[in-house]
Amino acid sequence: MPEVRANSLEEAQEAVRTYPRLRPKGGGSKPALSTPKDGETLLDLSGLRGILEYAPEEFVFTAYAGTPLKEIEETLRAHGQYLPFHPPLVEQGATLGGTVAAGLSGPMRERFGGLRDFILGVRFVDGEGRVVRGGGKVVKNAAGFPFHRLMVGSLGAFGVMVELSFKVFPSPRATQTLRLTYGSLAEALAAMERLRVLPLDLLALDLIPPATLEIRLGGFPESLGKRLKRLQEILQKEGEVLAEDETHWEGVRNLRFLEEAPIWVKVPSTPAWVPKLENLLLGPRRYLAGGELLYAGMEAKGLASLRQAGIPHLVLKGAEDALFPHPPEAFFRKLKLALDPRSRFPLEKRGGVGEL
Amino acid sequence: MGFLEELRALFPPGRLLTKEAELAPYESDALTAYRKRPLAVVLPERKEEVVEAVRLCRRYGVPFLARGSGTSLSGGSLPVEGGLVIALNRMNRILRLDPKARIAVVEPGVVNLEVSRQAAPFGLYYAPDPSSQPISTIGGNVAFNSGGAHCLKYGMTAGHVLALEVVTPEGEVVRLGGEGLESVGPDLHGFFVGTEGLLGVALEITLRLLPKPEAYHTLLAAYRSLEAAGNAVSQVIRSGLLPGAMEIMDRLSIEAAEAAVKAGYPRVEALLIVELEGPKEEVEEEAKLLAQVIKESGALEVRVAQSEAERQAIWKGRKAAFSAVGRLSPDYIVQDGVVPRSRLGEALKEIGRLSQEYGLRVANVFHAGDGNLHPLVLYDGKKPGELERAEELAGEILKLCVRLGGSLTGEHGIGVEKKGYMPEMFAPEDLLAMERVKEALDPQGLANRGKVLPGHGQGPHLGEVYA
Ligand SMILES: Cc1cc2nc3c(=O)[nH]c(=O)nc-3n(C[C@H](O)[C@H](O)[C@H](O)COP(=O)(O)OP(=O)(O)OC[C@H]3O[C@@H](n4cnc5c(N)ncnc54)[C@H](O)[C@@H]3O)c2cc1C
Ligand SMILES: Cc1cc2nc3c(=O)[nH]c(=O)nc-3n(C[C@H](O)[C@H](O)[C@H](O)COP(=O)(O)OP(=O)(O)OC[C@H]3O[C@@H](n4cnc5c(N)ncnc54)[C@H](O)[C@@H]3O)c2cc1C
Numbered sequence: 092m093p094e095v096r097a098n099s100l101e102e103a104q105e106a107v108r109t110y111p112r113l114r115p116k117g118g119g120s121k122p123a124l125s126t127p128k129d130g131e132t133l134l135d136l137s138g139l140r141g142i143l144e145y146a147p148e149e150f151v152f153t154a155y156a157g158t159p160l161k162e163i164e165e166t167l168r169a170h171g172q173y174l175p176f177h178p179p180l181v182e183q184g185a186t187l188g189g190t191v192a193a194g195l196s197g198p199m200r201e202r203f204g205g206l207r208d209f210i211l212g213v214r215f216v217d218g219e220g221r222v223v224r225g226g227g228k229v230v231k232n233a234a235g236f237p238f239h240r241l242m243v244g245s246l247g248a249f250g251v252m253v254e255l256s257f258k259v260f261p262s263p264r265a266t267q268t269l270r271l272t273y274g275s276l277a278e279a280l281a282a283m284e285r286l287r288v289l290p291l292d293l294l295a296l297d298l299i300p301p302a303t304l305e306i307r308l309g310g311f312p313e314s315l316g317k318r319l320k321r322l323q324e325i326l327q328k329e330g331e332v333l334a335e336d337e338t339h340w341e342g343v344r345n346l347r348f349l350e351e352a353p354i355w356v357k358v359p360s361t362p363a364w365v366p367k368l369e370n371l372l373l374g375p376r377r378y379l380a381g382g383e384l385l386y387a388g389m390e391a392k393g394l395a396s397l398r399q400a401g402i403p404h405l406v407l408k409g410a411e412d413a414l415f416p417h418p419p420e421a422f423f424r425k426l427k428l429a430l431d432p433r434s435r436f437p438l439e440k441r442g443g444v445g446e447l
Numbered sequence: 448m449g450f451l452e453e454l455r456a457l458f459p460p461g462r463l464l465t466k467e468a469e470l471a472p473y474e475s476d477a478l479t480a481y482r483k484r485p486l487a488v489v490l491p492e493r494k495e496e497v498v499e500a501v502r503l504c505r506r507y508g509v510p511f512l513a514r515g516s517g518t519s520l521s522g523g524s525l526p527v528e529g530g531l532v533i534a535l536n537r538m539n540r541i542l543r544l545d546p547k548a549r550i551a552v553v554e555p556g557v558v559n560l561e562v563s564r565q566a567a568p569f570g571l572y573y574a575p576d577p578s579s580q581p582i583s584t585i586g587g588n589v590a591f592n593s594g595g596a597h598c599l600k601y602g603m604t605a606g607h608v609l610a611l612e613v614v615t616p617e618g619e620v621v622r623l624g625g626e627g628l629e630s631v632g633p634d635l636h637g638f639f640v641g642t643e644g645l646l647g648v649a650l651e652i653t654l655r656l657l658p659k660p661e662a663y664h665t666l667l668a669a670y671r672s673l674e675a676a677g678n679a680v681s682q683v684i685r686s687g688l689l690p691g692a693m694e695i696m697d698r699l700s701i702e703a704a705e706a707a708v709k710a711g712y713p714r715v716e717a718l719l720i721v722e723l724e725g726p727k728e729e730v731e732e733e734a735k736l737l738a739q740v741i742k743e744s745g746a747l748e749v750r751v752a753q754s755e756a757e758r759q760a761i762w763k764g765r766k767a768a769f770s771a772v773g774r775l776s777p778d779y780i781v782q783d784g785v786v787p788r789s790r791l792g793e794a795l796k797e798i799g800r801l802s803q804e805y806g807l808r809v810a811n812v813f814h815a816g817d818g819n820l821h822p823l824v825l826y827d828g829k830k831p832g833e834l835e836r837a838e839e840l841a842g843e844i845l846k847l848c849v850r851l852g853g854s855l856t857g858e859h860g861i862g863v864e865k866k867g868y869m870p871e872m873f874a875p876e877d878l879l880a881m882e883r884v885k886e887a888l889d890p891q892g893l894a895n896r897g898k899v900l901p902g903h904g905q906g907p908h909l910g911e912v913y914a
Pocket of ligand 1: 114115117137180183187188246
């Protein structure tokens with residue numbers, strides 16, 4: 092398979108100008124998205140790595156797109172900060188660019204929001220090899236077209252991301268998790284729906300079918316006990332307080348629960364959809380963020396059932412057609428023409444499905 | 448039939464304005480120094496009427512502008528000479544409020560505060576809170592990616608918009624986004640937010656609602672200098688706290704606020720308001736830490752609101768500051784550049800120096816938590832040359848913000864007012880990419896012509912404009 096590496100902005104521009112069809116790859120943790128198709132050249136960006144600017148007091152950093160998230164999180168941790176959107180697959184080598192392109196957040200997105208809420212700016216190489224910047228490096232900014240937000244979930248369709256700027260927050264001082272198991276899905280769902288509208292500032296609120304809730308709290312160690320107790324009172328249920336809090340959630344956000352499954356899928360969900368989703372042929376799975384985000388493992392028949400039900404999803408691993416449905420043509424096509432007129436980058440429409 | 452005749456066929460007399468006296472209120476927005484006479488104003492009541500109006504404009508090549516409440520401070524809702532104004536205030540229905548799903552689906556003319564009001568019985572609210580929230584519309588907020596006092600913690604409008612129905616300048620209706628917090632594929636609805644109406648008109652907007660915080664802890668601290676107040680903000684951040692809001696006012700704005708609403712503020716050089724919010728047990732702990740940080744910051748006086756009434760009293764002066772400063776001077780220009788928080792002190796010092804140099808008073812009241820300045824440049828439009836001097840001073844402040852690594856605007860948008868400064872912040876290639884996007888979606892350049900992009904509407908030789 093033809094492959095080219097870009098270790099600098101200039102090399103990325105050169106690659107774009109040279110090869111008619113390119114597929115960027117960060118670390119390859121989402122192979123359904125980063126494996127080149129016929130006629131495509133793989134653009135390996137893993138050499139374009141490193142943190143460029145980080146001022147802890149500003150709550151902002153800028154890094155090369157190929158920087159492994161692990162490296163970024165280690166640096167943030169040394170200053171008591173974290174990525175509040177809690178990206179998945181960090182241990183497997185996910186990069187900042189790959190995570191933006193795939194548009195992925197993890198369990199702690201429940202507290203402050205997902206990737207789209209924290210991205211501040213981008214520098215990317217468009218389909219003509221031009222370097223374009225959107226957004227900025229400050230936490231608040233409304234100047235110009237927000238190309239950085241366009242990159243979220245773009246699967247690299249508009250260009251090769253080179254630099255990204257993000258907002259970060261101080262880490263919770265302490266965390267605790269309560270696990271509650273109910274008699275039925277309906278009961279667990281009802282409890283989850285109840286919690287969703289209360290001002291409890293939960294760090295995570297996960298539903299694990301058939302009927303378990305995992306609720307994570309973060310804050311001052313002095314207050315956590317009281318908040319946990321209140322939670323138990325609201326739900327009128329003791330539950331179990333997890334002993335290994337951090338290790339447990341690291342496993343969850345790295346999607347360890349999917350490991351046995353051949354196909355990995357992200358499904359934007361809502362609590363109202365859960366019963367419908369539970370009727371499909373899905374494998375190991377977990378609804379994150381109060382039922383707003385499902386990561387599910389499955390076999391081919393499970394994917395077929397999702398597609399048949401017309402439920403939007405993104406395949407991370409194990410299948411060819413990654414994105415369903417294709418983005419709304421009237422708007423998407425024009426943007427694509429403006430930024431990638433020669434279709435060098437992924438995401439062309441074939442039969443209603445986003446062919447990657 | 449001509450353009451106006453066709454409009455008449457679509458809109459009954461009371462909802463199509465063409466007479467001079469009827470058009471006058473639509474000639475400008477809150478940046479009153481700029482005025483332009485539109486050809487006509489239509490007042491649609493349903494989205495189909497907006498779509499028809501846009502399609503008509505396309506067929507006749509007539510430029511158009513969507514308008515909410517006209518509170519733009521950057522000339523964003525300034526009409527195009529001879530163009531059509533599509534005024535959306537009558538499309539002010541909340542179509543669906545689903546507390547379980549934590550969403551509200553609204554028409555673009557719904558006033559920001561109305562969403563929170565309707566959500567309140569369910570313990571929910573709509574987080575973005577521009578000071579103009581009692582009048583500005585969700586459509587205008589979406590176009591400008593409006594902010595408010597809580598952006599550091601809660602983000603701007605873009606994060607709170609989950610889906611949009613948009614009519615493109617070519618008259619196609621598209622749905623972007625979905626009903627949940629997550630989506631797959633490019634974040635097209637996120638991209639639309641902040642494009643200032645250049646890429647189409649938002650017809651229907653799905654908003655995310657949040658549970659209303661349970662407890663607040665609001666503190667007012669007085670300082671002997673702006674710098675000391677700025678340093679206190681840095682100390683709060685360094686302590687690991689994440690307040691919902693941190694606001695600073697300088698002496699001039701304190702005095703103006705006192706004169707206007709008698710908030711009972713101490714008369715000092717600078718005031719800092721810090722508000723914590725969250726579950727009561729958590730806020731209690733945070734408040735202890737905050738008290739210690741503020742004590743160490745050298746505050747002259749500290750007041751903590753002991754009741755909701757006292758909390759409102761602390762906010763009253765801050766919220767009235769803009770209009771209050773208006774009393775100090777016949778005219779003023781508001782800027783809203785952003786600087787990295789750690790450079791606030793430097794920026795304010797330089798603004799003070801510029802104020803002296805230009806011989807114009809500048810009042811400062813700003814969102815300190817996110818480095819979003821709001822210098823109000825006071826001038827008297829009746830004195831010859833003073834407007835020009837004020838504009839020049841305001842421009843110097845913008846350049847200063849960019850130089851310090853910040854942005855031209857944190858929330859008020861580029862509009863017409865700041866488009867000349869876009870090349871200070873963006874390279875020619877960046878601006879050309881924006882132009883290309885505009886051209887692809889709006890080949891005739893009809894939607895909000897002449898806004899945001901410095902080269903826009905200047906003929907086919909874009910390359911030369913940016914050379
Ligand atoms: C089993 C396994 C073990 C591994 N072990 C290690 C290890 O020990 N150490 C190590 O360093 N790595 C390791 N890796 C590699 C590691 O997984 C990859 O670094 C990681 O997968 C990166 O993935 P990603 O998240 O960057 O997204 P990718 O899967 O690379 O890409 C996701 C999507 O984003 C797009 N994209 C990516 N970057 C950009 C960009 N800059 N601009 C535009 N589009 C972009 C892609 O085209 C694709 O659509 C391992 C991988 C596997 C599968
Ligand atoms: C006293 C005062 C205080 C303010 N405080 C703040 C503040 O704290 N934070 C802040 O962010 N702003 C603030 N503003 C600025 C202003 O209120 C906001 O920009 C607001 O979002 C504008 O809303 P509007 O309904 O008045 O829009 P308008 O002024 O009517 O329009 C603004 C822009 O939006 C476009 N537009 C309107 N509706 C649509 C639509 N449906 N589809 C597409 N485009 C559309 C218009 O074409 C125009 O470009 C303040 C203004 C005033 C006067």
